Amino acid sequence: MNFRIAFALAFLSVAVAGCGPGSITVTKGDRKLTLFEPESTTVKQGETVQVTLKIARDKMTDPVTVRFEGLPAGVTADSSTTMPNGQDSANISFTATAAAKAVSNHEVRVIADASGGMVAKTAMQLTVKEK
Numbered sequence: 001m002n003f004r005i006a007f008a009l010a011f012l013s014v015a016v017a018g019c020g021p022g023s024i025t026v027t028k029g030d031r032k033l034t035l036f037e038p039e040s041t042t043v044k045q046g047e048t049v050q051v052t053l054k055i056a057r058d059k060m061t062d063p064v065t066v067r068f069e070g071l072p073a074g075v076t077a078d079s080s081t082t083m084p085n086g087q088d089s090a091n092i093s094f095t096a097t098a099a100a101k102a103v104s105n106h107e108v109r110v111i112a113d114a115s116g117g118m119v120a121k122t123a124m125q126l127t128v129k130e131k
Contacts, residue, residue: 026120032058035066035112035120038092040105042127043075046098051124053081054089055112061085062114066092069109072128074100077108096128103128 022037034056043049055064063084068077074097081090105125112120 022122024120024122026118028116028118031060031116031118032056033060033064033112033114033118033120034058035110035122037122038110038124040125040127041094042129043094043096044129045074045096045100045102045131047131048093048095050091050093052089053092053110055083055120056088057085060114060118062116062118064112064114066090066110066112068092069111070106071108072101072103072106072126075126075128094126098131100128102130 023034025032025034036054036056038051038053041049041051053066055066057064063082065080065082067080071077071094075094077094078092081092083090104127106127107123108126110122110124
């Protein structure tokens with residue numbers, strides 16, 4: 001029983017490993033998906049900012065769909081963005097309404113999904129300032 005637990009923990013440490021600061025790599029077989037943490041971003045109430053999101057694929061050609069969870073009240077992001085094979089970055093729009101609550105360094109979850117159950121997650125910091 002202890003051997004099985006040790007094996008499972010060793011497998012998990014190989015299957016999901018950091019690829020340096022600000023990124024996470026998910027491995028399934030010989031396929032790899034790396035999601036890089038977007039830079040911290042500031043948006044003013046009533047305005048829109050663009051954030052560049054980057055991924056890396058290794059031995060996979062599947063499209064990757066990116067979504068965001070935990071946005072501050074009054075802030076929206078592009079609902080979901082799909083990067084087809086050959087595209088490794090996308091510009092995402094974050095829009096704060098005029099009534100968005102001012103927050104500092106709010107953590108937003110960034111989730112990248114590829115077929116076959118490959119899911120990479122990271123976070124970014126989003127600040128909303130008064131206009």
